[in-house]
Amino acid sequence: AYVPVSTTQPTSRxxxxxxxxxxxLVLCNQPLFEDSQFEFISSLLAMDLKPLAEPVKVDNKSLAYxxxxxxxxxxxxxxxxxxxAALNTIVDICQRYHIDNSSCALAVSSLDFDLSVFDIFGLLGVGGRLVLISDEERRDAAxxxxxxxxxxxCVWNSVPILLDMLLVVATHDTRTLPLKTVLLSGDxxxxxxxxxxAQCCGKLPKLVAMGGATExxxxxxxxDVTLPLPEQWSSIPYG
Structure with a gap:
């Protein structure tokens, strides 16, 4: 099992x-844990490791993360x-919204947020592509x-505020966004x-309002959200 821990979190957390x-054991991309309180933890630099020759077989009821x-x-x-449990969700979403080996997503969700689980294992699990962003780009919508x-x-998966940030900059760009599937959740x-x-994409892509506890x-x-929206709505329905 893996446990994602953000480097921006306070040391106490x-x-x-x-x-x-x-x-x-901590897998990282730069040396960490100079603080003496972390001496009991070993760290490995990810780029120093070689890929496994083949997948490791695990019991499907064992912990994934x-x-x-x-x-x-x-x-x-x-x-x-x-x-x-994770695979059940991932397989269903990929089948339901046609995520396949032609799909490409932008990894805007941090690893310690469970939306990233679908980014990684959903897209890569069907042979698709995942575009990673640097820490400097993490809040840079441009x-x-x-x-x-x-x-x-063509696939966007995030909390609503991150899509809002993207649309702010996209509105001032003459190009049409290539997004075909947009998954929004968490807020x-x-x-x-x-x-x-719809204005930035030329038409409304497949837009899905999602939810659920991490558990x-x-x-x-x-x-599934379609236009026009009913006049009596005060927000997009949850569930």
Missing amino acids: QQKIFNTAEIR IIFTSGSTGEPKGVEISHQ SWLQLIFEHDV WIGLDLPVRL GSIWSNAF
């Missing part, structure tokens, strides 16, 4: 996650997801726009987003 999950949320108390709470056109990104979706998305293996409900 990292410490609690390491202790709770009994982490002993643990993602730590704040929980109702504000303390880190580890949510354990099995391979079977760079996202450039990457979308450069790599012909309230404003009524303006579908209209603005539900990424998502547990979905609502």
